Amino acid sequence: MAESAVGAVLGNVSTLAVQETTLLCGVSLEVEFLKDELKRLQGFLRDANNKRRRGDESIVVLVSQIRDVAYEADNAIEAAENMQKRNRLKKGFMGAIARYARLPSDLTTLHEIGVEIQRIKRKISDIFESANRLKIVDLGNTSIENVHLDDEFQLDYGPMHQNIEEIVVVGFEGEYKEIAGKLVEAEKSLSAISIVAMGGAGKTTLARKVYTSDRVKLHFDTIAWVTVSQKYKVIDLLKDILKQIMERRDESIDKMDEYEVGKKIHNLLFKKRYLVVLDDVWETDTWEQLNRTITAFPDATNGSRILLTTRKEDVARHVQMPTYVHSLKKLDEERSWELFSRKALPLYKRSAIAHVDEFEKLGRKLAKKCDGLPLALAILGGYLYKNLNKQAWTDILLDWPATKNGEMMQNILARSYKDLPNHYLRSCFLYIAAFPEDYEIYVSDLMELWIAEGFIPHTRNHKLEETARKYVAELAQRSLVQVTGRSEAHGWIEKIRVHDILRDWCIEEARKDSFLVVIDKTSGQVGAISTDITISYRYCYQHFNGQNLQASRNLRALIGFHLRSISLPKLRFLRVLHIEDSSLRDSSRAIGGCIHLRCLKLIRCRRVTLPSSIGQLLYLRTIDMRNTHALVPKSMWNIPSLRHVYLSDEFFPPRGVHQNELKTFRLKLTVENATFATMGKVFNLDMMMFLGQMTQLTDLSLRCEPKVWVTRSRMPSEMVNILANMPHLVDVELHRFDVLDKFPESHHFPQSLRRFSLEADSIQQDPMPVLEKLPCLVVLRLSGYTGQTISCSDGGFPRLQNLWLTSFHNTKEWKIEAGSMPKLSHMILDEFSKMRKAPEALLHLPSLNLLELNGMPLISVGEDSTHRRS
Incomplete structure (x- = not known):
């Protein structure tokens, strides 16, 4: 590199x-x-x-x-x-x-x-x-x-949405129907369905397709998904499940021990029909380990199910309950071709391809070579889509190695990697190896790391973030990453994963190139420490316990996950410090001397102290302290390059500072610190003045999550007026107000707003006549309206696609004029306890294709009746 x-x-x-x-x-x-x-x-x-x-x-x-x-x-x-x-x-x-x-x-x-x-x-x-x-x-x-980015590669958005996550079911329609049927069948006792196949065969993708289907989601009262993998901690899996099945956020989960978490899960699931997916299980005793302190997953004889995926048949059959084992077969020749052609020769593109029949002949032979493995078919198809010339296809066919599946995958990956259009993108792809196995990566976090490392080039007519998003889309188009989430407000890729096989290949390639060393103590050393001849400038440590981290003095990136009582070394030339779920020592001393630092992420960490000299880190772009309690020095706000700030708890608005170049500001006050006294110190006139001068913000989030028994510990209603000073805002989240008695006029809201989420104990004024005038609004979530009527007028909400209204307990009537919400496709109505009749206009919204009703009585829509969905 x-x-x-x-x-x-x-x-x-x-x-x-x-x-x-x-x-x-x-x-x-x-x-x-x-x-x-x-x-x-x-x-x-x-x-x-x-x-x-x-x-x-x-x-x-x-x-x-x-x-x-x-x-x-x-x-x-x-x-x-x-x-x-x-x-x-x-x-x-x-x-x-x-x-x-x-x-x-x-x-x-x-x-x-x-x-x-x-x-x-x-x-x-x-x-x-x-x-x-x-x-x-x-x-x-x-x-x-x-x-120039556009000279390097032309991104084609057509097949971008055809990621392997979405199209692999092309070859598994029968299996999809069979497994979904087993999950919802009439058998009442708790039972398991196990999907068994080799790596790259599509187990996880098929399971996720079933898990997210409307048929399954409507059948079960609650669902949860956890990835187990070779390295797992029982307590972490249980906490993840508990957070998914709880209706409300509860920060106290992080302090529970294994027995307490298991008991809480048991109590929540005992009267519910549930589905729990255990993805990528390697050990036969995993189920017993999850229930070792208490039976966390009860059998209430109500049709609850466990869905398990594994590479090992003995694991699939070991679960101590009635189990149906589905051995996932490789794709046959015709289905292999169908999957391959959707990637390499998509239908919308065929009319523009000369001699497409010759490509089909070559493609069928190449698809057959992939031996029915969906991952190989998708990656090879993505590569060939970028190389639509017959000579390239012929050369691959002639050079195809007569090797085993593992070596075949290695060759396909190497070819696709080398075909990436520039060395920047190759560096970006290898960088993903730093994240743990099965880790769901937020693209916004990944982009900040890439930019800090200098892997995103400055190009004409493109902001760095725009180029980075195009890089993510290019990797997805080639099936080198799996898309697991898209932004509702923007449509761009929001979350990704990397298949285990690809991650292992990236780790080895990064090690050979001295680009990145990955060291994991749970499974031994994955990467080798650099030799005297070559130096690695990036280290990733995982699952270290009570040791000093060793790294070369010229290190540019230090990344860590699950480190316990680690003392950070002094690293003068560090550009990236990214640590998650760890306990640190001497953090202040280590950070203070990093004058080149661009990206500081200490997420869910303990014993963190930021140095008062942090203001001297004049290249720092990102400070991310999500769910980490650390006092923020006032000097931090003097950093001229600062663009993205994420803070939790110990924050008090400083006086006399000017951060008018900030793009992102996210503040979350959680259970322990959100007392009335804290709120009074944080959400006051100083905060109004502090936020009011952030005129370049595009992303603002203020969250208050106090203890339920603390009253009036909320944001004051005046806080909503700060939006008038932020004309570039695109995403806004304001949770939670006490009483919001009056909305600003619509022209006081940023006209560029695409996503708006607001929660209050009491919204007293109908917000619809104000918000419906926002021309770019795509996603709207409101909670806590206490009025009896809401109204949407003709032409209102011209671009709204997703609407979520919750805790409208007093609302009895909703007036919707014809011509309102013409693009609305997804609507969730939650806790409209007094509404007996929904507006008939709901039936005539031209784009509505999904309506969810939660916690509602029997209501009528016109002459039809719809029962609540619990």
Whole structure:
């Protein structure tokens, strides 16, 4: 990944203000020289990588040296620019001196940088000599400033929605109907259905298709899905299930022990017909482990079911209850072709393909080679869709290795990976290996990591986030990631997973390329620690207990999951620090010295302290402290590059700070801290002023989740008025108000708003006449209206697609004029306890295809009657 390293560094250098003559005080020319030399190295890398792929191991060291010197140049240049940024932010007399003269400390820093640059220049000179000796030639390269996304690849949105998650059922219609039928059959006793097949055969995808079907969801009172995998903790699985089956959020779950969680699950499920899916089970005693302290899953003889997927037949048959085992067969030749053709030759594209019949002949032969494995068919089909020329298809057929399934998959993956249109996208794909097995990755989190690493190039007419989303879509189109969720408001991919087989391949490829080392203590070391010859700049630790993390001093990314009492090392050149579900020591000391840090994510962590010097981290874009209790220093708000902030609990609005460039602000006050006193300190005039100057926000979320017995510990109604100062808002979540007696006029709302979620104990004014005028609103969720009538007028809600109204306990009448909500497709009405007749206009909404009624009495719609769905 040396190409990615050099490209990322050049992109970073190009954004620095190196043209200012005062910037480096004599070092500017040296910086320009380094930039030119790095461009030359890019050209040599092309030939070096070609020779390395042909097996020339003498090139490995040279490629590693090029990557190393690029990162060292990046560190040196950025250290100088950091000094200049710091001086510009100083105020008063010392600030004037720093801006127009040189402090002794600055002169020392500049001298050290100059010495470092001279050392780097000597290393570059040695690299060129080695390149000449190895007869590596400069093949030339397009500079980073001229790389355009649309030139790199044309993203075709047609098949994007045909991800393997959605189309694999093409080959399993019979199995889908059979398994769904077994789940809803009349047998009353608790029983299990096990799906057994090898990796890549489509077990999980088929199970998910059944799980999300309307037939199954309507049959069961409650459903839950957990992925077990080879490494699991019983308590974590049980907590995950409990959170899914509870109707309300309860932060106290995280503090429960295994017995308490099991008992709570038992009590909630005892009177309900439930379905629990245990995906990817490896051990025969998993079911016994889940019920070891108490029988968490009772048999109430009401038709409850367990759905299990596994690669091992003995696991499938070991569950101690009546069990139906379904051995998932490989796809036959015709069904293989059907799945393959939907990826490689989609129907909407065929008319534009010359000699499509010849492609079909070749395609049928290639589909047969995949041996009926849906994963292989989808990935190969995605690759060939991007290479629609007969010679490429013929070459693959002729070169097809006569190997076993595992090796066949490796070859298909390697070919698809190498076909990715640029080294940035290849780096983005390998980066996914840092996440644990079966982890559901939020695309917004992933994009922030990619951007922090420099893997998203600056391109004309594209924001970094737009380019990153196109990269995610490209990976999905090629079936290299599985789409598990899309944004209701925007339609873009919101959540993804990576199949175990792909993840294992990525881990090995990243290790061989010294791109990323993954170390997991639950199953031994997955990746090898870097040798003296090659250095890995990214480490991912998983399931460590009471140890000091070891990493090279030049580390750029440290990622961790489930670390216990870990002491973070001092890592001066760190760009990314991403830790989840961990207990940390010395976090303040470790973070304070990371002047290059771009992305700080400490999610669901304990014993975290942020340093008061955090304001000196002048490149920091993202601070993510979701469900982590840590006091936020006031200095943090002085960081000029800050764009995304996620906070929990210990936050009090600062005075005298200006963060008018922030794009995302999410604050969640949870059970322990959401007392009346805390609310009074947080949601006051200071908060109104603090938020009011965030004029560039696009995403705002304020959540209050206090204890149920604490009264009036909510946001004041005036808080809704801050939206008038935020014209660029797209997503808004406000939970929870005490009494919201009056809505602002519609022109005081951001006209760009696409998703609006609001919850209150009492909304006293009908919100519909105001909100229906918002021209871009796509998703609306309201809770707590206490009036008796609501009204929607002709032409109202012109783009609304999803509507969720809950806790409208006093509402008796809903007036809907013809022409209202023309695009509404999904409506949920929850707890309309006094409504006896729904508006007849519901029957005439032109786009409505799903209506859910929860917690409602028997109501009539026109002449028809609809029973509540519980």
